[in-house]
Amino acid sequence: MNERLRILYVDDEDDIRTIVEMALGLDPDIELQSLSSGAAALALLETGGFVPDIAMIDMMMPGMSGIELLEKLRNRPSPVALPIYFITASARSSDIARYADLGANGIITKPFDPMTLARRIRSLWRENNA
Template structure:
């Protein structure tokens, strides 16, 4: 855990510097309504920082799939994209994605899984349903918005 915390602090330090002075800004016509489901506070913070300060993402985050599904089931907003930790407690990210896709508001919402390890699963296995890709941890916070956009562009081709 100490190593993860150290890596997170280093990533935050680098990200904060780069986010203040971006080398390029990629503008999108509309803001992308993005759902983040991540149980690790540090990772959630890094993603929020990366997407909020350098890009046109409107981010709504939850610490568990259960909380997110409750909000979505109660008539919460629809989303253009979901970033989901694959290894959530109480409900896996894959299970969350399937349940989310069964809701009218989210039937077509593309999902990008975020994980530290695929645990023997082939990345191709995770591309069923609404899944469009996998981002592995640790990831480059500065490159995250472009990485997400690239995955979305590949699905539109």
């Protein structure tokens, strides 16, 4: 990979964020921005200093839910459609279909294996850019 894969990760749970930061931090080809709220994610993107290749968003967050953040991200002017994946423990087929209808590219279910997370995200990104 010539350029680093830029990942935006938004989750209000400190423990989960720390695990993701540690797991993805081991991969030198990944640049991670890990934030605790949808508002912080939108503020970061407004500055233009970080342009993610893929976003992973927790579904259940206080203040701004994952669905609300998805809607705001989808309504931003962008030359490229950002692949957005929900991080959720709810992986019923009806939920997956509903998330797709809302504009999510897919889900990553909790709990996930931190040791294979980077490979999984890279695979999802490639699927969206094939």
